Amino acid sequence: MQAWQVHENGEPSEVMRLAEVERPTPGDGQVLLRVRAANINFPDALLCRGQYQVRPPLPFTPGVEICGETEDGRRVIANPALPHGGFAEYALADSRALLPAPESLDDAQAAALHIGYQTGWFGLHRRARLEAGETLLVHAAAGGVGSAAVQLGKAAGATVIGVVGGPDKAAVARELGCDVVVDRRAEDVVAAVKEATGGRGVDVVYDPVGGEAYTQSAKLVAFEGRIVVVGFAGGTIPSPALNHALVKNYSIVGLHWGLYNTKNPALVQHCHEQLTALAERGAIRPLVSERVPLDGAAAAVQRVADGVTTGRVAVVLEKGAGA
Template identity: 90%
Template sequence: MQAWQVHENGEPSEVMRLAEVEPPTPGDGQVLLKVRAANVNFPDALLCRGQYQITPPLPFTPGVEICAETEDGRRVIANPVLPHGGFAEYAVADAAALLPAPEALDDAEAAALHIGYQTGWFGLHRRAGLQAGETLLVHAAAGGVGSAAVQLGKAAGATVIGVVGGADKAAVARALGCDVVIDRRAEDVIAAVKEATGGRGADVIYDPVGGQAYAQSAKVVAFEGRIVVVGFASGQIPSPALNHALVKNYSIVGLHWGLYNTKNPKLIQHCHEQLTELAAQGAIKPLVSERVQLGEAADAVQRVADGVTTGRIAVVPENGAAV
């Protein structure tokens, strides 16, 4: 089979190599999956660079989110078990962690429903307790993680402010349903948020960026607001001033979605049921901006790493059946 492999750490476009390899052999409790679509996530770039929370042995195949087919013909979504990731014709996953692919979504959309939407659901509902009528601010609102949070926020009845970088991404954020869109390259984010909220600020801030975005968040979070720390796509990990959180009376909450796989896996199943229902209602629909062939995966991962994409890019192997 064909599979992308990383033999040394570095930039994705430089270290990912397409090779002909034997299909992986599942271990105890694992299943072999025929990949129908694999979505590109920022962690794929971090894995290539050797900067992710986990460091699989070299060589490994990146691709942490797939829609696939089991040997008995079931259509499922899964997080492959590294080193046998999803940028290949076949991958391996834990049998107990497989989730049924929603019928309302095609293969690429179904794969994209998993990490980004689970992260959004846990961040907004489990960690931040977002309520209808509150104001939600989403950084990188046109990206894969941000676009999921925008849709989930609207589905929850929140007013959504999206912060993006550039006019093209601003158009995407508006199409996603943002009530207010702020282009950080052309506007003063702090002033624009205060104007949009009458000076009150945002009740919940969803931050997958870190760095300057977090600094802005601390200045526009409302009284008793919640800043959800999702990731650091900017490459800068902020050091929050806790005296500021005390004086302004807001919460800083972290979200490491992967921990729920071991700490409380039943919640992941519950979340999937909620997301499946929202998809069936048409309340959420993953933004898949591109669908590329397996041979274009390295370029796709590099573009996500460079922050020049919107939504998700889906990699579709030739043996896949994405529609």
């Protein structure tokens, strides 16, 4: 079968190599899946660079989120078990963690429903307790993680403010349903959000960026607001001033979605049921901006790493993968 492999750490476009390899053999509790579509996530770039919290042995195949098919023909969503990731014709996954792919979504959309939307659901509902009528600010609102949070925020009845970088991404954020869009490259984010909220600020901030975005968040969060720390795609991990949180009376909450898979897997299943219901009624639909063939995966991962994409980029495989 064909699979992308990383033999040394570095930029995805430089270290990912397409090779002919043997199909992986399932271990105890694992299942072999034929990959139908693999969604590209920022962690795939971090894996290539050797900067992710999980470091699989070299060589490994990246790709942490797929829509696949079981040997008995079931269409499922899974997180592949590294080092046998999803940028390949076949991948391995934990048989207990398979989730049914919603019938309302195609393969690329289904592959993109999992990590970003689960992260959004847990962040907004489990950690921030977002309520209808509240105001939600989403950083990087046109990106893969941010676009999911925008849709989930609208589905929850919140007013959503999206912060983006550039006019093209601003247009995407508006199409996603943002009530207010702020272009950080052309506007003062703090001033624009204060004006949009009548000086009050926002109830919930969803921040997958860190760095300057977090600094802005602390200035914009309202009384009894919640800042959800999702990640640091901007490359800088902030050091929050806790006296500021005390004086303004807001909460800083962290979200590591992966922990729920080991600490409370039943809640992951419950979340998937909620997401499936939302997808079935059209309240959410993953924004897949690009669909590329398997041989285009390395270049696509590099584009995601460079931050020039919107929504999700999916690697889509034709039916009938090779041996």
